[in-house]
Amino acid sequence: MAFWTNRRSLLAGAGGVAAATSLGACANGRIVGFDKARRSIDIANQGEPLSLDPHKASGSWENNIIGNMFIGLTTEDVESKPVPGMAERWDTSEDGLRWTFYLRRATWSDGEPCDAHDFEFAFRRILNPETLAEYASILYVIKNAEKVNNGELPVEQLGVRAIDDLTLEVELDHPAAYFPQILKHYTAYPVPKHIVERHGADWIHPDNVVVNGPYNLTRWWSNYIVHLERNPAFFDAENVALEHIYFYPSNDVNAAARKVMSGEAGWSTRFPSNQVEQLRTALPGFVRVYQYLTCNYFSFNMTRPPFNDIRVRQALTMAYDRDFVASQIYRTGERPAFKFVPPGIADYPGTARYPWSDIPIAERKREAERLLRAAGFGPNNPLRFEFAHRNTSDNPRVAVVAQNDWKSIAPWVTVELRGTETQVHYANLRAKNYDAGDGGWIADYNDAKTYLYLLETRTGAQNYSGYSNPEYDRLMRESDFEPDAARRGEILAQAEQLMLGEAPICTSVFINSLNLVHPDLTGYENNLEDIHRARWFGIKA
Amino acid sequence: MLAQAIRRLAFAIPTLLAIVAAAFVLMQLAPGGPFTKERQMPPAIEQRLVEKYGLDLPIHEQLARYLGGLARGDLGPSMTYKDKEVIDIIAEGAPTSAVLGLSAMVLALFVGGALGVMAAVRQNRAQDYFVMALAIGGVCLPPLVIGPVLQLLFGVEWGLLPSQGLHRDEFGLVYLILPVITLSLPLIAIISRLMRASMIEALRSNAIRTARAKGLPEAQVIWRHALPIALLPIVSYAGPALAGVMAGSFVIETVFQLPGIGKQFVLAAQQRDYTLVMGVVLVYSSLIILLNLAADLMYRVLDPRSRTA
Numbered sequence: 026m027a028f029w030t031n032r033r034s035l036l037a038g039a040g041g042v043a044a045a046t047s048l049g050a051c052a053n054g055r056i057v058g059f060d061k062a063r064r065s066i067d068i069a070n071q072g073e074p075l076s077l078d079p080h081k082a083s084g085s086w087e088n089n090i091i092g093n094m095f096i097g098l099t100t101e102d103v104e105s106k107p108v109p110g111m112a113e114r115w116d117t118s119e120d121g122l123r124w125t126f127y128l129r130r131a132t133w134s135d136g137e138p139c140d141a142h143d144f145e146f147a148f149r150r151i152l153n154p155e156t157l158a159e160y161a162s163i164l165y166v167i168k169n170a171e172k173v174n175n176g177e178l179p180v181e182q183l184g185v186r187a188i189d190d191l192t193l194e195v196e197l198d199h200p201a202a203y204f205p206q207i208l209k210h211y212t213a214y215p216v217p218k219h220i221v222e223r224h225g226a227d228w229i230h231p232d233n234v235v236v237n238g239p240y241n242l243t244r245w246w247s248n249y250i251v252h253l254e255r256n257p258a259f260f261d262a263e264n265v266a267l268e269h270i271y272f273y274p275s276n277d278v279n280a281a282a283r284k285v286m287s288g289e290a291g292w293s294t295r296f297p298s299n300q301v302e303q304l305r306t307a308l309p310g311f312v313r314v315y316q317y318l319t320c321n322y323f324s325f326n327m328t329r330p331p332f333n334d335i336r337v338r339q340a341l342t343m344a345y346d347r348d349f350v351a352s353q354i355y356r357t358g359e360r361p362a363f364k365f366v367p368p369g370i371a372d373y374p375g376t377a378r379y380p381w382s383d384i385p386i387a388e389r390k391r392e393a394e395r396l397l398r399a400a401g402f403g404p405n406n407p408l409r410f411e412f413a414h415r416n417t418s419d420n421p422r423v424a425v426v427a428q429n430d431w432k433s434i435a436p437w438v439t440v441e442l443r444g445t446e447t448q449v450h451y452a453n454l455r456a457k458n459y460d461a462g463d464g465g466w467i468a469d470y471n472d473a474k475t476y477l478y479l480l481e482t483r484t485g486a487q488n489y490s491g492y493s494n495p496e497y498d499r500l501m502r503e504s505d506f507e508p509d510a511a512r513r514g515e516i517l518a519q520a521e522q523l524m525l526g527e528a529p530i531c532t533s534v535f536i537n538s539l540n541l542v543h544p545d546l547t548g549y550e551n552n553l554e555d556i557h558r559a560r561w562f563g564i565k566a
Numbered sequence: 567m568l569a570q571a572i573r574r575l576a577f578a579i580p581t582l583l584a585i586v587a588a589a590f591v592l593m594q595l596a597p598g599g600p601f602t603k604e605r606q607m608p609p610a611i612e613q614r615l616v617e618k619y620g621l622d623l624p625i626h627e628q629l630a631r632y633l634g635g636l637a638r639g640d641l642g643p644s645m646t647y648k649d650k651e652v653i654d655i656i657a658e659g660a661p662t663s664a665v666l667g668l669s670a671m672v673l674a675l676f677v678g679g680a681l682g683v684m685a686a687v688r689q690n691r692a693q694d695y696f697v698m699a700l701a702i703g704g705v706c707l708p709p710l711v712i713g714p715v716l717q718l719l720f721g722v723e724w725g726l727l728p729s730q731g732l733h734r735d736e737f738g739l740v741y742l743i744l745p746v747i748t749l750s751l752p753l754i755a756i757i758s759r760l761m762r763a764s765m766i767e768a769l770r771s772n773a774i775r776t777a778r779a780k781g782l783p784e785a786q787v788i789w790r791h792a793l794p795i796a797l798l799p800i801v802s803y804a805g806p807a808l809a810g811v812m813a814g815s816f817v818i819e820t821v822f823q824l825p826g827i828g829k830q831f832v833l834a835a836q837q838r839d840y841t842l843v844m845g846v847v848l849v850y851s852s853l854i855i856l857l858n859l860a861a862d863l864m865y866r867v868l869d870p871r872s873r874t875a
Contacts, residue, residue: 055725055727055728056728056733056734067734073647073833075648076648077649078648078649083603083605154610154611155614157611157614157615157618158611159601159603159607160605160607161608162607175608176610230649246658246825247647247650247654247655247658247659247830248655248658248659248830249731249823249824249825250731250734250825252734271734273823274823276829276833277820277821277823279714280714280820280822283714283717283721283722283730284729284731284823287717287721287722287725287729287730288725446598446836447604448598448602448837449596449597449598449602451598451602451604452598452599452602464604485609486606486609487606
């Protein structure tokens with residue numbers, strides 16, 4: 026008897042679920058990913074933000090969100106070039122060390138003034154070691170920043186000072202013509218002093234946060250959605266067209282593309298490169314492929330044999346067929362990298378390249394064999410090493426090509442592949458627990474130094490190769506103190522040339538940015554940094 | 567029965583503690599750590615982070631600290647999601663996984679159960695072969711394949727249903743149709759096979775032979791007398807299986823972009839977010855224990871013999 030009672034309850038429950046489902050089906054339409062009437066856009070962003078606090082964020086997908094909430098002293102135009110942001114203008118002292126910024130009158134979204142004191146507070150906060158800011162080192166160009174961040178000096182000694190409400194003075198450790206580039210980075214955004222002091226670490230919670238940028242944070246549902254709404258208190262609010270922006274963390278790049286194909290997203294910040302032709306047909310006008318400041322490369326562990334021998338490094342670097350990888354593994358026009366600093370970097374001549382770049386691959390392989398024999402390898406002393414790669418995206422396929430290229434130098438070259446998850450891979454690289462290993466680098470800001478510093482001795486564990494050349498270090502330091510941008514570029518190019526000749530790394534390809542963007546969204550321009558701020562967006566009628 | 571339930575729950579506490587301790591140690595043995603990233607942070611900052619989360623302590627001290635927090639109901643802050651506490655992240659993700667898992671299981675029980683009964687009653691006929699073919703297909707085709715196909719057909723090609731997500735920041739039920747179907751297909755396959763086998767056995771039992779000899783109509787024999795007997799293996803299977811699907815499915819939640827704890831768990835493991843992984847392990851273990859208990863209790867309701875055992 027009891028069973029029948031239960032069965033009826035179960036049936037009633039099932040009926041309830043079915044009814045609720047049907048009601049739900051009637052009540053909810055599909056999302057319109059680019060809703061012109063509602064002035065909203067849904068964006069498939071590449072990952073879940075680990076933080077929306079500009080002092081704790083560290084990923085480009087976080088930058089996509091945070092850069093719409095806050096405005097630094099400078100900001101990005103549609104091409105991602107630095108233009109005046111909160112600073113209307115600035116002066117630089119003759120020696121290039123003292124920068125004075127004159128701020129516009131503006132408020133936070135709660136009506137409180139956003140002024141030079143907020144900037145002073147923000148710079149001190151991010152460089153305060155207590156904040157545990159992972160990305161603070163980008164600001165080490167500021168006087169005493171590194172020492173403050175390491176706890177060797179009090180934050181009051183930082184070279185940032187609010188002279189009055191609307192004037193901020195920043196002293197630098199060395200001249201840096203690229204400083205406006207750094208100032209548009211999220212690490213240099215102001216934070217609301219009055220809110221941070223009131224709420225502490227919870228200041229970024231949607232209930233507490235106030236912003237000085239075009240959009241305010243309305244909701245953040247972990248691993249699902251971040252909702253931004255237009256901030257009427259923004260100093261240029263009348264020119265902001267979109268009312269709502271929704272960001273979805275789309276770890277699955279195929280699902281992200283499907284979200285655009287079904288009309289449920291107006292923009293995806295990635296798409297699968299092997300589907301580019303199908304997407305061009307299915308979504309006319311959506312596909313945006315553009316060069317991006319990213320270089321994929323392999324590091325050689327120079328701290329132990331066989332890669333402590335320059336001839337082995339040079340041999341493997343020249344035998345790797347990056348033209349094949351660029352054209353056959355990647356399908357979206359990626360360019361083979363015969364140098365480390367990507368083309369398009371500001372104030373950089375880009376003249377450095379491997380000396381053998383124009384020699385055909387077959388000839389290079391013969392030269393590679395000669396170099397390896399000269400280094401003592403041959404049938405009686407075979408060259409064996411392990412190539413560690415990340416088992417994500419196209420990296421495993423690239424690794425197979427590299428393995429084949431190196432094995433084809435001579436029958437006595439043996440390469441074993443070891444694929445690991447990204448976290449473990451980088452831990453091994455840092456600990457120098459590898460022979461050769463892949464990696465990639467996205468520019469933090471548009472300057473050659475963001476690449477070349479990786480090979481400096483003082484970079485430490487992140488100099489995965491363990492490359493150390495006093496002349497290279499000297500040139501890098503010299504470039505720091507060169508106020509003339511063109512001359513500085515030449516010095517950096519000289520350093521890059523020196524480094525390429527010694528082959529601590531084997532560059533692979535320059536990666537492109539791949540976006541799917543609704544063609545009726547205006548104000549989106551392809552750019553080298555792949556940064557697109559919603560304040561410039563508009564709607565094509 | 568109440569006493570048995572209380573006894574089982576009391577035993578659950580040391581079981582949970584053992585699971586927590588094992589998971590804690592295993593996780594720490596994995597190479598890498600929560601602060602190992604492509605871009606290296608200044609060593610002084612990394613050291614401070616390590617100290618803040620107590621990762622510099624010996625593992626037994628870390629475990630004791632964690633258990634102390636747990637006793638106070640504190641799952642700690644997430645090591646990677648810097649603005650959130652573990653409890654908040656789980657509270658945000660668990661309802662989606664629970665609704666998804668429960669709906670899929672209810673659907674699977676009804677559809678799989680009905681198909682299994684039909685196959686058993688029509689044994690070795692066309693209907694039976696059809697159900698078995700369907701079951702094999704359901705087991706062989708993983709959600710990783712079925713999900714995107716359903717998305718492409720219903721979401722992209724025909725535009726009948728949303729392809730993924732929920733309704734922005736609302737919980738739209740229509741958004742769950744495709745993921746629920748995808749998640750339930752393998753369950754339907756398993757349940758229909760289980761139900762077929764146990765129904766065939768039930769129909770051959772003495773009790774059913776007696777019922778038929780009494781001249782009861784066939785429908786009454788099947789639904790009233792055979793079904794309760796045949797349901798027993800289903801109940802044994804459904805308890806732990808429900809815990810599995812309610813604790814979230816990484817594939818379903820990733821393909822359909824749903825904010826469940828299954829996705830959280832895998833991402834947290836990849837990022838070595840120790841506290842978040844522990845939080846989800848705790849939820850999953852508790853669910854397993856509770857639903858196993860529920861299955862046992864239901865067993866007693868369905869099978870009078872087990873009450874005296």
